[in-house]
Amino acid sequence: MLKKLFPMPLHSVLLLIVWLLLNDLSVGHLVLGLILAISIPWVAAPLSDPHARVKKPLHALRYILMVLGDIVVSNFEVAGRILRSNKHLKPGLIALPLDLTGHFPLAVLASTISLTPGTVSVDFSEDMKWLYIHALHVDDEHSLIERIKTRYEAPLREIFAC
Amino acid sequence: MLTTVLMIVSVMVGLALVLNTIRLLIGPSTADRILALDTLYINSIALIVLLGLYFASDMYFESALLIAMLGFVSTAALAKYMLRGDIIE
Amino acid sequence: MIFWLEAFASFLLLTGGVFILIGALGMVKLPDFYTRLHAPTKATTLGIGCILVASVMLHALRGEGLSIQELVISLFLFITAPVSAYMVAKAALQRRTPFKEGTVNEEMSKDILVRRAPKG
Known part of the structure; x- marks a missing residue:
């Protein structure tokens, strides 16, 4: 019964909080926010498919902070490459073998790669075992693959426990 | 001090908009143009936020949020259109 | 302090x-589309992140309380930037947008196109 009324309880709470933050805190907005927070999950619940859940929230927080730090560093790197002459640029495609499974963890990995050091994820292979990456500058293919695997993939496997 | 800084940064972002427009005009591929549009809208969000700070008004954030959402949806739609190549399959 | x-x-x-x-x-x-893809996904996203954080600080300084809208915008941009980059890159590959000469592993683009595992 309760499950039917609130199919996505966490999302409902989040929706209400975001609604109140975007508008001012008043009774009117509280009522409107509550109505929206309860009714939107009714529509959205059938659309969501089960995916891997975050098993270790603390590790996830550490991962987010690490990625934010990497984003800043990678930006200086990319800015430097942009300002230097094009002649020194050696772009390339790389195939990254994946140990991670599940759609949601893979999406997180692909997004992280796109946001960090000179790499953009292009596509997955059909069997989801390879991720193709375009790198702005390839010095050593293997060390780049190794770096991504240890720095991003390993913690993600731990977080999602898969 | 802050007013001067806001002015300088606005000029920088304006210059960035001009550069993106150049890429939008010279192409050469459709993907380049979509990319230029994508960057243009992100930069315009920056410009709107700067204006909001300059005039000390809250009104600008609503429009910045709207541009952020519509910009993403339009980029996604354009990329999807490019993938199919044709409107009528 | 202020x-x-x-x-x-x-x-x-x-x-x-x-x-x-x-x-x-x-x-x-x-030089080519794929290298240009790096510019908006990184430099621009961080640039706008900096400006939005500054905006949050200035709002708090003016005594208007903590405005959360900027944070929502930056979060949204950080989530959508990789997704749109991925979509545009995929579309460009389908259209056979040319690579810069001397791109490492250029022949891999054929594998990506049909989404098969890389050869060799």
Whole structure:
């Protein structure tokens, strides 16, 4: 019964909080926010498919902070490459073998790669075992693959426990 | 001090908009143009936020949020259109 | 105290402006589509992040409370930037947008096109 009324309880709470933050805190907005927070999950619940859940929230927080730090560093790197002459640029495609499974963890990995050091994820292979990456500058293919695997993939496997 | 800084940064972002427009005009591929549009809208969000700070008004954030959402949806739609190549399959 | 906070906000604003400008410069200067893809996903996203953080600080300084809208915008941009980059890159590959000469592993693009595992 309760499950039917609130199919996505966490999302409902989040929706209400975001609604109140975007508008001012008043009774009117509280009522409107509550109505929206309860009714939107009714529509959205059938659309969501089960995916891997975050098993270790603390590790996830550490991962987010690490990625934010990497984003800043990678930006200086990319800015430097942009300002230097094009002649020194050696772009390339790389195939990254994946140990991670599940759609949601893979999406997180692909997004992280796109946001960090000179790499953009292009596509997955059909069997989801390879991720193709375009790198702005390839010095050593293997060390780049190794770096991504240890720095991003390993913690993600731990977080999602898969 | 802050007013001067806001002015300088606005000029920088304006210059960035001009550069993106150049890429939008010279192409050469459709993907380049979509990319230029994508960057243009992100930069315009920056410009709107700067204006909001300059005039000390809250009104600008609503429009910045709207541009952020519509910009993403339009980029996604354009990329999807490019993938199919044709409107009528 | 307030002076230093304002100075820090100004510093953030200037950094953001410089990154946005560098990103736009990269858009014009870089040699092929795939390298240009790097400019907006990184430089521009960080640039706008800096400006939005400065905006949050200045709002708090003016005594208007903590405004969360900027954070929502930056979060949204950080989530959508990789997704749109991925979609545009995929579309460009389908259209056989040419690579810069001397791109490492250029022949791999054929594998990506049919989404099969790389050869060799």
